[in-house]
Amino acid sequence: MPASEGSLKKIAISDLRSQRWYNAPAMRTFNHRSRTFQIGYSKGDFENKPVIAIVNTWSDFNQCHSHFKQRVEEVKRGVWQAGGFPIEVPAISLSEPMMKPTTMLYRNLLAIETEEVLRAHPVDGAVLMGGCDKTTPGLLMGAFSMNLPCIFVPAGPMLNARWRGHTLGSGSDNWKFWDEKRAGNITDAQWQSMEESIARSPGHCMTMGTASTMTSAAEALGMTLPGAASIPAPDSNHVRMASDSGRRIVEMVWEDMRPKSFVDMSSFENAVGVVMALGGSTNAVIHLIAMARRLSIPLDLETFDRISRRTPVLANLRPSGKFLMEDFYYAGGLRALIRNMLSLLNGDSLTANGRTLAENVADADCFDADIIRPLENPILAEGGLVVLKGTLAPRGAVIKPAAATPALMKHRGRAVTFSSRDDLARRIDDPDLDITENDVIVLKGAGPVGAPGMPEWGALPVPKKLLQKGVRDMLRISDARMSGTSFGACVLHVSPEAARGGPLALVEDGDIIEIDVAERRLDLLVAEEELSRRRAAWREPPPYYSRGYGAMFAKHVTSADEGCDFDFLGPAGETPEPKIY
Structure with missing residues (x-):
């Protein structure tokens, strides 16, 4: 990886920003230089x-x-x-x-x-x-x-990691084998052995x-x-x-x-x-x-x-x-x-x-055409990531079809809703939970403001009773993110998020949700009159943080479709250089 050949110096030493500290005609220059000497550097180490x-x-x-x-x-x-x-x-x-x-x-x-x-x-x-x-x-x-x-x-x-004849991948195999453990197919001792093997x-x-x-x-x-x-x-x-x-x-x-x-x-x-x-x-x-x-x-x-x-x-x-x-x-x-x-x-x-x-x-070579495919032999013809919009996600949501069950890319199902991650943890494995593999799991309150911080909660767990029947994927929808190592038919980053009153906040158990990845659609099939009634009854949740960085984050973070940056860190305006006296 050589640096560029024949690079030409285009600026003068006096144009270096550091010269304001080290060579400016000011008393502070003495401090800057003497403190650099204090670290143990000689003049020739840093001058010019x-x-x-x-x-x-x-x-x-x-x-x-x-x-x-x-x-x-x-x-x-x-x-x-x-x-x-x-x-x-x-x-x-x-x-x-x-x-x-x-x-x-x-x-x-x-x-x-x-x-x-x-x-x-x-x-x-x-x-x-x-x-x-x-x-x-x-x-x-x-x-x-x-x-x-x-x-x-x-x-x-x-x-790469190896375990009992398996090549393990961090993250992906965590989720995969955790489901097998929940289903009763892996023992505690095997799980511990995997913990000791997966990151080497x-x-x-x-x-x-x-x-x-x-x-x-x-x-x-x-x-x-x-x-x-x-x-x-x-x-x-x-x-x-x-x-x-x-x-x-x-x-x-x-x-x-x-x-x-x-x-x-x-x-x-x-x-x-x-x-x-x-x-x-x-x-x-x-x-x-x-x-x-x-x-x-x-x-x-x-x-x-x-x-x-x-x-x-x-x-x-x-x-x-x-x-x-x-x-x-x-x-x-x-x-x-x-x-x-x-x-x-x-x-x-x-x-x-x-x-x-x-x-x-220009001189790059491929040594294994199964790992790095040519254009004429892809893993998928398109759609590594897909952006969805519709009545459930007016400002967008994303899904990764390459890591999901193809049959779920066009699906209509009944919503089973959870108001928070705590609610999901309490009820998802309840044997009395009214849910089938054709239903749609919906998690609210997991976005930038709601969670807070938009954690990687979006790979929502399949209920234990369905895992035990062999189900390994379902349509799952949230305003959360998920780890890039995760797999499954998970719709993520639903915007606007539930905590800011987006349509996701209005979904109730039994509502019909429809996804069509080919058409880039994600819709909540509920009459507008009913949604208006729910919207009028909705109340913004209280803030999670009352002080500190967390409170600043919630007040200033933009939505997922805008990058979750702070609204005051956009490109507008220039921050002045520090004054040196």
Whole structure:
């Protein structure tokens, strides 16, 4: 992954932002320099060099990033070699498995922290280190708003896991075998043995969950070096990629290559197309919309649906297919997939190494045409993700047909409703619950405001009594998200959400709901007169948080179709540079 050849310096040393701290004719310059000496650096280490912030989302709670303590040193090596001055800056880690109620609640906090830590310090460029689900969009949202030269270093997927003859995929097999345990087909001892086997190396989920979806989207956007997203975390190529990224960011600073200068609507269309071809996570819809809006790019649900209709699913990866990310990488990785589908992408889009997307994949090879399919032999002809609208979701909802039962893609059924996640947990396995496999499970109050934070509750459990009869999928609808590793006929992100008075709030037991994925429809078949009566009786639920960040989140978060960003973090206006006296 070489940096661009023949890179030319386009700005002068005096144009470096850090020079305001280090060389301005002010008393504070003395403090800045003397405190840098205090750390142990010599004048030659930092004088007249670009200062590169390495924003590191490592923590002991984030197992996906457990190798970042070492990778940051390898990024620093590249920065030093290229003539830059690297400074590591910690940022909130957002460990998907550990943070409750959901990392989605804190994605915007990471975005704020990233933007402000870059603005407040003498930084000329940034290396963004992330990978676990919300760290990728959070880092990029903040960096896009700050608009300094930046490059993303993905954490990389963990290695494949084996258990009792099964190849295990994180997330996907958690849900699959949990249903088998609930049905009485797996013992406690077998479950514990699986717990000890499913995660066997550093790195994020090795299924095509939200983590690999978003790092792949970052690469398709042009924010990484080519091929970076699919390298397994323990592979030595990952080490070299980290150092190459450190070298490249110094060049990007001299070239004044900022996100707004090369990331545009075509870049985001590439990212959406790649997500569709990967059978990627539904979460990408929310995150990419939020990221685009930080750059004043009008990405919307209609763009996702338009690209979905023309893009086949080419990656044979769980949960839509059979294989895992380690297999994908050694079959050619993301570069091979992009080359296979280049005719559907904007090949002229510029990327972080100074070359176009088409140039970056010109020499890519595919070594296994079952894992990375050609256009003429897809997993699905279209519809990796589908946007639905209708009387139940006037502003949209999403479903992932590639990971669902085909027979449920056109379905009409009776609603069985749950007012909250607590209500669902109490009643879903009640043997007296009035429910059949043809009914539609509806969860309310799981959206950005209602939950709060829009947790991954959308893969609603199939009732135990139906599992015991062999049922493994049902139509399930909510205003929640679900893990990208999940599978099933789950309609998600219903907007407006129930807590803000959307039609989902008005659904009652026995109402008829109809879905037609081919027609992009999701309808509540209840007369308008009856809905008007229910709407007049509806009352907004009391706030979950009375203070702190949670209260701020609920007050300012936008809806799922707008990216769940804060309403005050849009692109309007410019934040002034800090004053240095």
